[in-house]
Amino acid sequence: MLEVSTPVKWLLRLLAVGYVFFLVAWPVTTIVRTAFADGVGSMLEVFTDPATVHALSLTLQIAIQAVVINLVFGVTISLLLVRYEFPGKRVLSALIDLPMAVSPVVVGLALLLVYKPNGGWFGETLAENGIQIIFSGTGMIMATCFVALPLIVREVVPVLHEIGDDQEQAARSLGANFRQTFWRITLPSIKWAVVYGVVLSLARSLGEFGAVKVVSGNVINQTQTATLLVESKYESFDQPGAYSVAFVLAFLSVICIVVVSLLRPKEIHK
Amino acid sequence: MSIEVSNLTKKYGDFYALDDVNVSLPTGQLTALLGPSGGGKSTLLRIIAGLDTADHGNVSIEGVDATKLPPQKRNVGFVFQHYAVFKHMTVAKNVAFGLEIRKTPKAEVKRRVGELLELVHLSQFADRMPSQLSGGQRQRMALARALAVEPTVLLLDEPFGALDAKVRKELRDWLRRLHDEVHVTTVFVTHDQEEAMEVADEIVVINQGRVEQVGSPDQLYDEPANDFVMGFLGEVTRLGPVRLRPHDVEVAVTPGHAGAFPGTVTRALRVGFEVRLQVELDPEFGSSDPVSVVLSRSHARSLDIELGSKVWLTAAIGAVTVPAMVAV
Numbered sequence: 104m105l106e107v108s109t110p111v112k113w114l115l116r117l118l119a120v121g122y123v124f125f126l127v128a129w130p131v132t133t134i135v136r137t138a139f140a141d142g143v144g145s146m147l148e149v150f151t152d153p154a155t156v157h158a159l160s161l162t163l164q165i166a167i168q169a170v171v172i173n174l175v176f177g178v179t180i181s182l183l184l185v186r187y188e189f190p191g192k193r194v195l196s197a198l199i200d201l202p203m204a205v206s207p208v209v210v211g212l213a214l215l216l217v218y219k220p221n222g223g224w225f226g227e228t229l230a231e232n233g234i235q236i237i238f239s240g241t242g243m244i245m246a247t248c249f250v251a252l253p254l255i256v257r258e259v260v261p262v263l264h265e266i267g268d269d270q271e272q273a274a275r276s277l278g279a280n281f282r283q284t285f286w287r288i289t290l291p292s293i294k295w296a297v298v299y300g301v302v303l304s305l306a307r308s309l310g311e312f313g314a315v316k317v318v319s320g321n322v323i324n325q326t327q328t329a330t331l332l333v334e335s336k337y338e339s340f341d342q343p344g345a346y347s348v349a350f351v352l353a354f355l356s357v358i359c360i361v362v363v364s365l366l367r368p369k370e371i372h373k
Numbered sequence: 374m375s376i377e378v379s380n381l382t383k384k385y386g387d388f389y390a391l392d393d394v395n396v397s398l399p400t401g402q403l404t405a406l407l408g409p410s411g412g413g414k415s416t417l418l419r420i421i422a423g424l425d426t427a428d429h430g431n432v433s434i435e436g437v438d439a440t441k442l443p444p445q446k447r448n449v450g451f452v453f454q455h456y457a458v459f460k461h462m463t464v465a466k467n468v469a470f471g472l473e474i475r476k477t478p479k480a481e482v483k484r485r486v487g488e489l490l491e492l493v494h495l496s497q498f499a500d501r502m503p504s505q506l507s508g509g510q511r512q513r514m515a516l517a518r519a520l521a522v523e524p525t526v527l528l529l530d531e532p533f534g535a536l537d538a539k540v541r542k543e544l545r546d547w548l549r550r551l552h553d554e555v556h557v558t559t560v561f562v563t564h565d566q567e568e569a570m571e572v573a574d575e576i577v578v579i580n581q582g583r584v585e586q587v588g589s590p591d592q593l594y595d596e597p598a599n600d601f602v603m604g605f606l607g608e609v610t611r612l613g614p615v616r617l618r619p620h621d622v623e624v625a626v627t628p629g630h631a632g633a634f635p636g637t638v639t640r641a642l643r644v645g646f647e648v649r650l651q652v653e654l655d656p657e658f659g660s661s662d663p664v665s666v667v668l669s670r671s672h673a674r675s676l677d678i679e680l681g682s683k684v685w686l687t688a689a690i691g692a693v694t695v696p697a698m699v700a701v
Contacts, residue, residue, distance in 0.1 A: 114401060205583055217616075265459075267455050269455060269456075269457035269459050270458070270460070271446070272424050272451070272453070272457065272461055273451065273453060273457040273459070273515075273518075274459075274470065275423075275424070275444040275445050275472060276422055276423075276424065276441070276444050276445070276447075276449060276450065276451035276519075277445075277450075277470055277471035277518065277519070277522055278445045278448075278471050278474045278475060278522060279445060279474045280443075283474055287470075288459060291461045292460065357665075
C-alpha cells in the first residue's frame with residue numbers, strides 16, 4: 104500500500120468524513136430532528152390521516168411488486184449477459200445502464216408518450232381494450248421497474264463472472280438439467296449479490312419520485328405515493344407532516360442498508 | 374471400444390482446434406491424451422463430455438451415438454483442472470450431488486457417499502466445506518463426486534495441473550492404483566509426458582488438432598511415428614543425419630569407431646546422478662547446433678571427460694533414431 108505521512112492521513116480522513124457529513128449525514132439527521140420537533144405524539148398523529156396511510160401502503164405495494172419483477176428479469180438478464188453469446192449483447196448491456204443516466208422525469212414522459220390513452224403510440228389500442236396504464240398502478244410499477252432495473256443486474260453480473268461456469272458444467276456432467284443447475288448451484292452462489300441488489304432496488308423504488316409523478320397523475324387516495332405526498336404536504340405549508348412522512352421513507356431506506364451491511368460481512372468471513 | 378470418435382472437427386474462427394480426428398478409446402483402460410497446450414486435447418475431451426459441441430463428426434460412448442446428447446444424458450464423470458467444487462456445499466454434499474439429482478433413496482446416498490469418501494481417503498472431512506481442503510484433497514473430492522454416479526467413462530481435464538509437483542506425483546500414483554481398483558474407462562488430458570508415460574495404458578498424442586500417434590507408452594517411446602512424437606516424449610538431439618535421444622549417444626575418448634563424429638566438449642553439467650554434455654562437432658561435420666549427450670556420472674568419471682576433452686560420438690546400437698529434418 105501507498106505510505107502516507109500522518110498529517111496527510113488525518114487530513115484525508117477529515118475531508119472524507121466532512122464531505123459525507125455535510126452532504127448526507129447532517130441533512131438526514133435534520134429530517135429526524137424536525138420530524139420529532141413537537142414530540143413523538145404529533146409525529147405519529149400524521150399517520151391517523153387516511154390519505155397518508157394510503158400513500159405509504161401504495162408506495163410499499165408498488166415498490167415490492169417492482170422489486171419482484173426486477174428480480175426475475177434482473178437475474179435472467181444477468182445470466183444471459185454472462186453465460187451466452189448473441190448478437191446485440193453489447194447493445195442490451197448498454198440499455199441496462201440507460202436508467203442510471205436518464206432523468207426519471209424523462210422516463211415518465213417517455214412512458215406517457217407510449218402508453219397514454221389518448222394519443223399514445225400503444226396506449227390507444229390498450230385503452231380500446233379496457234386496459235389503462237397511465238394514471239394507474241401498472242404505469243407506476245413500470246416507471247419504478249425502469250429506474251431500478253440496473254441495480255440487480257450490476258450486482259449479479261460481476262459475481263457470475265467471478266464464479267465462472269465450472270461449477271455449472273460440473274453439475275451438468277453429473278446429470279443436472281438446466282433448472283436443477285440453476286436452483287442448486289447458480290442461485291446459491293450468487294445469493295448475496297441478489298440479496299444486495301434486491302435491497303438496493305427496494306430502497307430506490309421506495310424513494311422514486313420523478314417518473315412516478317409524471318405517470319401517476321398524483322390523485323390523493325388513489326395514485327399518490329409517499330414521495331408525492333411529501334411534496335404536496337410541503338407545498339401546502341404542512342411542514343411537520345412533510346417531515347414525518349419523509350422520516351418514514353428515510354427510515355425504511357436506512358433499515359434496508361443496515362440489513363445489507365449486517366448480512367454482508369458474515370458471508371465474507373465465512 | 375468404449376469411446377469412438379470419428380471425423381471430429383472443431384473450428385474457432387480460422388483456427389482448427391480439431392481437424393478430422395478419428396480415435397477409439399478402449400474399454401476399462403486408462404488412456405492419456407497427450408500434447409502441447411493449445412493442441413486440441415482438452416477440446417476433444419470436452420466434446421466427448423458434451424460440454425462443447427463439434428462442427429462435424431460423431432462421438433459414440435459404449436455403442437450409443439452421443440453426438441447430440443446433452444451432457445447430463447451421457448453418463449460421463451468429468452473432473453476439471455480447477456476442481457469446480459460446489460463451494461456452498463459440504464464435502465459429503467458435493468459427492469452426493471449426482472445421486473440426489475437421480476433421486477436415489479437417502480439411505481443409499483449415505484452409504485455410497487461413505488464408500489466413496491473412504492475410497493478417496495476423505496472420510497474424516499465429510500462435514501467440512503471445500504474451502505477448508507487443500508488442492509489435492511479438493512481434487513480427490515471432485516473425483517469421488519464424478520465416480521458417485523457410476524459413469525460409463527471418467528474424463529479428467531489436466532486433473533493435476535493446478536497442484537504443486539510433489540502432490541501431483543502422489544496423486545498420479547494414487548490415480549493409477551484407483552483405476553486398478555475401480556476399472557472404469559478413464560481418459561485424462563495432460564501436457565506432461567512423464568505423467569502420461571507413468572500412468573496410462575495407452576497414449577494418444579495430439580498436436581495442432583490432429584492425432585499424431587496412438588500406442589502404449591513403450592511403443593511411443595521406442596517407435597515414435599514421427600519427429601514430433603519423438604521430440605515431445607523426451608529430449609532429442611541431432612547427430613549427423615539422424616535425431617536420437619541424448620542418452621543413446623555413445624561417447625569414446627579415442628578415435629577408431631566406424632562413422633564416429635569427432636568433437637569437443639564445450640559444456641559439462643552435473644545434475645544428480647547424470648552428467649549432461651554439449652559437444653561441438655568438428656567443423657567439417659557441419660551441424661551448427663552442439664550435440665547433447667547424457668551419461669551416468671560413473672560412466673563419465675571412468676572416461677575422464679571434462680571441459681575441452683576431445684570425444685568421438687556414435688549412435689548406440691539399437692538406439693531409436695529418426696531422420697533429421699532438413700535444416701532451413
